[in-house]
């Protein structure tokens with residue numbers, strides 16, 4: 485890929501292994517708050533939470549709900565489904581705080597992430613994170629995983645009030661980094677938020693298709709890889 489100076493890369497499930505780390509943290513919260521007292525089936529609890537969380541993230545991506553609502557509602561809904569008789573909102577808030585704080589201490593990276601970041605920085609690219617994740621939590625994740633020093637800037641939807649895939653966050657990112665669409669590339673695992681969003685903003689794109697999903701609009705992604713280290717052949 486020619487004439488690239490600035491690399492923007494998604495964080496969750498592209499660099500930092502959210503799917504793994506979030507399950508460890510959910511189990512931690514289930515234990516710490518002794519949820520088994522009124523919901524002994526952890527697998528059921530996990531499945532209700534995971535489905536609701538995904539539904540809320542889809543709404544958040546499109547700016548339809550706030551971060552505060554998302555954080556409380558995913559646990560409030562799950563507690564309510566268990567039939568918990570106490571104050572679901574109050575407990576949900578405490579659970580989410582514990583969940584996020586424990587989560588941000590987890591250090592598991594997507595295989596190849598550290599090597600890729602090191603390679604990109606060695607090659608002279610400016611590497612920035614562009615994420616829809618929460619303020620405070622995202623930078624702690626990078627520190628916990630020992631890769632914060634590779635990242636020039638962390639640009640978050642929480643800072644500009646606009647989420648990927650909306651064009652505004654891509655314009656904001658260019659402005660903050662003094663970059664231009666012609667010399668920028670977006671790397672991410674979410675075809676809609678990362679790849680379609682960046683493509684619509686005039687950037688080039690590399691889709692990290694880690695699950696080997698069929699891509700119906702292949703023209704939107706300039707390149708697709710199923711392993712992060714394959715990006716070394718592109719950049």
Ligand SMILES: [Mg+2]
Pocket residue numbers: 494495496497498672673674
């Ligand atoms: Mg992601």
